[in-house]
Each structure stands twice: as structure tokens, then as C-alpha cells.
Amino acid sequence: RKEVEQDPGPFNVPEGATVAFNCTYSNSASQSFFWYRQDCRKEPKLLMSVYSSGNEDGRFTAQLNRASQYISLLIRDSKLSDSATYLCVVNGGSDKIIFGKGTRLHILP
Amino acid sequence: ETGVTQSPTHLIKTRGQQVTLRCSSQSGHNTVSWYQQALGQGPQFIFQYYREEENGRGNFPPRFSGLQFPNYSSELNVNALELDDSALYLCASSFTAGANWNGYTFGSGTRLTVV
Numbered sequence: 001r002k003e004v005e006q007d008p009g010p011f012n013v014p015e016g017a018t019v020a021f022n023c024t025y026s027n028s029a030s031q032s033f034f035w036y037r038q039d040c041r042k043e044p045k046l047l048m049s050v051y052s053s054g055n056e057d058g059r060f061t062a063q064l065n066r067a068s069q070y071i072s073l074l075i076r077d078s079k080l081s082d083s084a085t086y087l088c089v090v091n092g093g094s095d096k097i098i099f100g101k102g103t104r105l106h107i108l109p
Numbered sequence: 110e111t112g113v114t115q116s117p118t119h120l121i122k123t124r125g126q127q128v129t130l131r132c133s134s135q136s137g138h139n140t141v142s143w144y145q146q147a148l149g150q151g152p153q154f155i156f157q158y159y160r161e162e163e164n165g166r167g168n169f170p171p172r173f174s175g176l177q178f179p180n181y182s183s184e185l186n187v188n189a190l191e192l193d194d195s196a197l198y199l200c201a202s203s204f205t206a207g208a209n210w211n212g213y214t215f216g217s218g219t220r221l222t223v224v
Binding site: 034043102 | 153
């Protein structure tokens with residue numbers, strides 16, 4: 001099992017729809033979790049941290065399920081500008097930061 | 110507050126050559142990590158520098174080496190370039206205090222093409 005796995009997509013979603021994708025991790029001792037967004041040919045940028053209690057930032061909701069070892073990202077009322085690759089990042093402890101390969105999202109007009 | 114800057118932005122090298130990539134970390138950050146991102150892949154961890162010493166290394170051969178300077182800026186050196194070294198090289202700075210890590214700030218990357 002890979003350390004961090006994501007469905008590569010692409011997810012093609014009409015504007016205004018809700019989309020969700022997950023990321024699974026193999027190390028049960030992983031300490032912290034993040035979602036990064038990466039636009040084409042740009043650097044990754046922090047979208048949001050993922051807390052045990054779940055957290056919401058506007059249209060974005062992130063959740064952590066430690067028992068099943070996955071994190072999720074939900075985007076409501078999707079906008080054309082949400083089109084990007086979403087990278088799951090897991091801090092496995094001992095400074096071992098691992099990126100998933102990313103999930104590509106295309107919002108269709 | 111300045112962000113993370115990398116230079117050069119683009120580079121073309123010939124197989125077998127050597128290359129040096131540079132990174133200035135964000136103000137207040139003391140740790141620099143380097144990642145290689147091939148097309149269509151997630152960033153792969155090369156190594157990390159903290160207090161001018163290598164503090165963790167990914168699955169990369171010794172021809173990938175680095176330095177961190179007292180001002181926390183960093184260099185990535187790659188010797189004997191191979192075609193597969195063509196990728197986007199990302200520098201990420203962060204602040205390390207004990208076991209706490211609050212995420213990276215990435216530079217815009219150096220796109221290296223080896224021909």
C-alpha cells in the first residue's frame with residue numbers, strides 16, 4: 001500500500017455542483033494532514049489544514065477519519081476557478097512529509 | 110514579509126552536466142525542503158535542511174546534494190544530470206520548533222529540462 005493515495009481523476013464537474021474526494025494514508029501514526037492546491041505549472045499552495053474535529057472554510061470542508069485512515073475534501077457550489085489539482089499532504093512524524101500524486105478537478109461551465 | 114524565491118525559473122542543461130538551484134526561504138522560517146515534481150506526479154521529497162545540516166533525505170542518489178546557509182537560504186546541486194532529472198524543482202520553507210510543523214510555503218519552482 002502506498003503511503004498516501006489519491007484518485008488521480010480527472011473529476012469533471014459542472015459549475016455549481018458539489019464534489020468530494022478522499023485521500024488514504026498508510027501510517028496510523030501520522031500526525032497532521034493538509035490539502036494543497038496546485039494550478040497548472042504553478043507551485044502548490046496551502047488550501048487548508050485538516051483537524052480531527054473537521055473544519056470548514058467557506059465552500060470547503062475537510063474531514064479526518066483516523067479509524068479508516070483517510071481525509072476528505074468537499075467543495076460546495078463549485079466555481080470555474082476551483083479547477084486545479086488537489087494534493088493531499090500527510091505529516092508522518094519525524095519530519096516525514098508525504099504528498100499524494102494529486103486529484104485533478106475540472107469545473108465545467 | 111517576503112515569500113520563498115527560487116532561481117532560475119527555467120533551465121536547460123545537457124545530460125552529464127551539473128546544475129545548482131537556489132532558494133531564499135520565507136522570513137522567519139528556519140527549515141528548507143526540496144522536492145522534485147515530474148509531470149503529472151506529486152512532489153517527491155529530496156531532502157530537508159535545518160540549522161545548516163541535512164535533516165532527512167528521500168530516495169534520491171548521492172548526486173543530489175544540498176547546502177543551507179546561515180541566513181537559511183539553500184542550494185540544490187545535481188551532478189551528472191540524467192534525462193529523468195527533467196522536472197519542476199520546488200523549494201519549500203517552514204518553521205520547525207520541536208515536533209510542530211504547520212505547513213510549507215513553496216517557491217514558484219525551477220523547471221529543469223535535461224536534453
